[in-house]
Amino acid sequence: MSDVAQRIRALIQQIEEANYQYHGLDQPTLSDAEYDALMQELISLEKDHPELLAPDSPSQRVGGVISKKFPEVRHAEALLSLDNAFNAGDLREFDRRVRSVFAKVEYVVELKIDGLTVALTYEDGVLMRGATRGSGEVGEEITTNVKTISAIPLRLRQFAPRLDVRGEGYMPKASFLRLNQDREEAGQALFANPRNAAAGSLRQLDSKITAQRKLGYFAYQVLLPQEMGLASQTAVLDYLKALGFSVNPEYEIFAEIEEVIRYCEEMAETRHSFPYDIDGLVIKVNDIAQQQELGFTAKSPRWAIAFKFPAEQVETIIEDIVIRVGRTGVLTPTANLTPVFVAGSTVGRATLHNIDNIQAKDIRIGDHVLIQKAGDVIPEVVKSLPEKRTGEERVFTMPELCPECQSPVIREEGEAAHRCTSITCPAQQREAIIHFVSRDAMNIDGLGPAVIYQLLEAGLIKDAADLYSLEFDALVELERMGKKSAENLLNAIVQSKERGLAPLIFGLGIRHVGEKAGKILAQKYGTMDELAKASSEELQGIPDIGPAMAQSIARFFQQESTHSFLAKLRQAGVDMTAQRSTKAQVFAGMSIVVTGSLEHWDRQFAEQLIEEHGGKAASSVSKKTAFVVAGEKAGSKLTKAKELGIPVLTEEEFAKLLP
Structure with a gap:
């Protein structure tokens, strides 16, 4: 039995080390196949020896426990909201208030991830509890669901008798796209944005559903940092990273508020380049002692403020609503729009999802509407503008017959979608x-x-x-x-x-x-x-x-x-067996960004080459980026690489690295 226990502990350490390398350092050390093999061995051993199942076992990340309800939990310290700044004047006023107490101040500016706050409690280095923000004073315990997030360590890399951590749970854009595609095919209501999807996922009674949705987590705060000898917010971030947490690397330090303002304006232009939603920036006084002296109002810290990006919504006209029949038979109404530029590209079509969505928003053919990109990706109609109607607009109704095959259309009970009934459609x-x-x-x-x-x-x-x-x-x-x-x-x-x-x-x-x-x-x-x-x-x-x-x-x-x-x-003669990559792993452990228009390859093919040779094709530039491959019209990513001193390769130079 001791041999089995030792093997289980060794597997736990290997898997959690791989999680830390992947999420904490952005330097994967195991292939997906190797990681899956270790996890399967661990699950098998724990199934045969349930008495050896440890609370910090990564097997608990797959979910499966169904809760009847979420018990309330009182936070050790209230989770306060931040005051908001919407323009440069608001930021200057914040700076004026801070400098009325301290003449010299250093600010840390972090990305404001558009997710939901999750509070974590560790005892003797082991994760014991995860909770939602709730009212700020009292939240809901969601420990089983929190354990499914691989970016959250189940056991800290350094011992701590008691540690309370705050961070943001979020859904990456890629996960959001897959989730909504699956829900649309299943005839289910779609999530409006990644934040709502993340919130819904973390409050699932069945944690296996949470596990499937591949949430992320960025830690940014510990309670009582001064008792741990942490003198600044940047020291807190370094400490969290050393403990094994995923810490967002996209933060900057400034000595003057005008530098902060310029940075906020730049980030408002490049916000769409990240693989997750951000809705602003958080500006914090870096010095913990200064934070303590500045203190709090009844609901907000005086030493921090959130700069909110303006919503990127534009007005256009719905010229027509057409029906697309998908491969699962779902009839999806789609708006043909007067083309308009929004969030980085020109949009001429937007899915309306289903008739419930159309009726709830009172959308009509010929309407003036506001549109945006959900998750900065999917064009969606936010609302109609009935005050601009002329009386010539037309109410849309779902067809009773499939427009492709004239077979009856049905809407099954409990589904949001209408479906064609013909299997030969x-x-x-x-x-x-x-x-x-x-x-x-x-x-x-x-x-x-x-x-x-x-x-x-x-x-x-x-x-x-x-x-x-x-x-x-x-x-x-x-x-x-x-x-x-x-x-x-x-x-x-x-x-x-x-x-x-x-x-x-x-x-x-x-x-x-x-x-x-x-x-x-x-x-x-x-x-x-x-x-x-x-x-x-x-x-x-x-x-x-x-x-x-x-x-x-x-x-x-x-x-x-x-x-x-x-x-x-x-x-x-179609091959129906699994294939193994035999290509040299020349980019093993590297995070590489491709940007701009390449001459000989499209970007997706270049990213495929990176992954086939062991690298990670990243969507944003950070300090962990090994190098950037830049083509024509490379924009903000190239600028960021130069600012950080990241090597920039041409397409030809990149090709020479391939075996």
């Missing part, structure tokens, strides 16, 4: 094929929507598997399909056979299964045949595979149509 088939050939799936270059429409209309294909039976003579008969284009397309189809199991699983379009889940399943089962045998119960035992996804996968492989489709792929 051409729109569903078309969208399924478009998904199958997409870059992250089978990556068949030259097979855009227009070509797929032609193939379907000509009767050359009925589903994606038929692509592997296409012949040259039939292709060249298509409009605008020359001999060279036909040859290139057939070559791309042949090359796609070697993509391997993970992209194929993703390409199958199984409901709830995204790209990451495809990689997890490929790693776990190795072949399509083994995956097809898995039961729903077995699948639920895999980290990141929740009940809804497990049931969807099992149901998919039980269908006769699936067996026929896979048989056609198998006969065509």
Whole structure:
């Protein structure tokens, strides 16, 4: 038994060290496969020896405990809100108040992450409690859900008899996009923004759902820092990082308020470059002793203020509302807009999600509306402007028949979406094929929507598997399909056979299964045949595979149509086994940023090369960035790299590093 206990402790230390390297230092030391193998071994040992399950075991991050309610918890010290500054005048007034007490002041400016405050309590170095802010005095205990966040250490890297930490729980933009895509396909109501999604995720009664949503956490405060010998806010951040916390590296120190103002103006322009939402900056007096002397008002510290970015909302007109039928049969109303520039790009379309959203916001065809980008990514209509109506606007209603196949449309009880009832709906088939050939799936270059429409209309294909039976003579008969284009397309189809199991699983379009889940399943089962045998119960035992996804996968492989489709792929010679990367890991442990327009590659391909060779393709420049690859029209990221002294490579210089 002692050997088992020692192995469990060794696994815990290895996994938590990997978490610290990844989240705390931005320097991953294990591949996903290596990390998953260690976690599976730990879970297996703890299952066989439940008496050895420790409270700081990373196996607790996968969730699974269902709570009936969240008990209230009184905070050791009230979580106060910050006063807000909305312009330079507000910041100067804050500085005036501070300097009326201290002539010399140093300010630390941190990003204001758009999430929710989470308070953590450690005893003897082990995480004992996580709680929401609540009223500030009293919050809700969400310890089980907090443990699912891998950026939060379950055991501190340095011993502390008692430690209270404050930080921000948040949902990365990529996680937000995946979550809303999955919810839209499932006919569920969508989250309005990453902050709401994070709040909803942390208050899930089933912690396994929280675990699936891949939340992040940045720590920024400890209680009673002076008792730990910490004399400044920057020392607090360094201390938190040494303890194993993820600390946001994007903070700056200034001696004058005018420098702070200039920085706030610059960050308002570059706020969209981060992989998470920020809604402002937090300005703090750096010296802890000065903080103590400045003190607090009834609700806010006098030594800190939040500078709020102005909301990026613009006005435009809804010219029409059209219906798109997705690959799962969901009818999604989409607004065609008078094109307008917002949050870094021109927007001409915005999803309206479902009829409930349209009715709640009283959106009509012809309306003047305000739009923004949810999570700085997804164009959305915020509200209509009824005061600008002329009387010619039209109320939109969902169709009773599918616009693609004229089959009845239904709305199932408990769902927000309307669905086409036909399993042979051409729109569903078309969208399924478009998904199958997409870059992250089978990556068949030259097979855009227009070509797929032609193939379907000509009767050359009925589903994606038929692509592997296409012949040259039939292709060249298509409009605008020359001999060279036909040859290139057939070559791309042949090359796609070697993509391997993970992209194929993703390409199958199984409901709830995204790209990451495809990689997890490929790693776990190795072949399509083994995956097809898995039961729903077995699948639920895999980290990141929740009940809804497990049931969807099992149901998919039980269908006769699936067996026929896979048989056609198998006969065509499509590889259905997991592949291992054999490329030299020349960028192992490096965080690399690609920015601007490259001459020979698009940005996504360059990022793929980085990841194939062991690196991390980061979306923002920080002090941990190894180097930046800059093309034409590189903007704020290039500027930031130069300011931090980060090496900047041309596309040609980057190519020379590849083996």
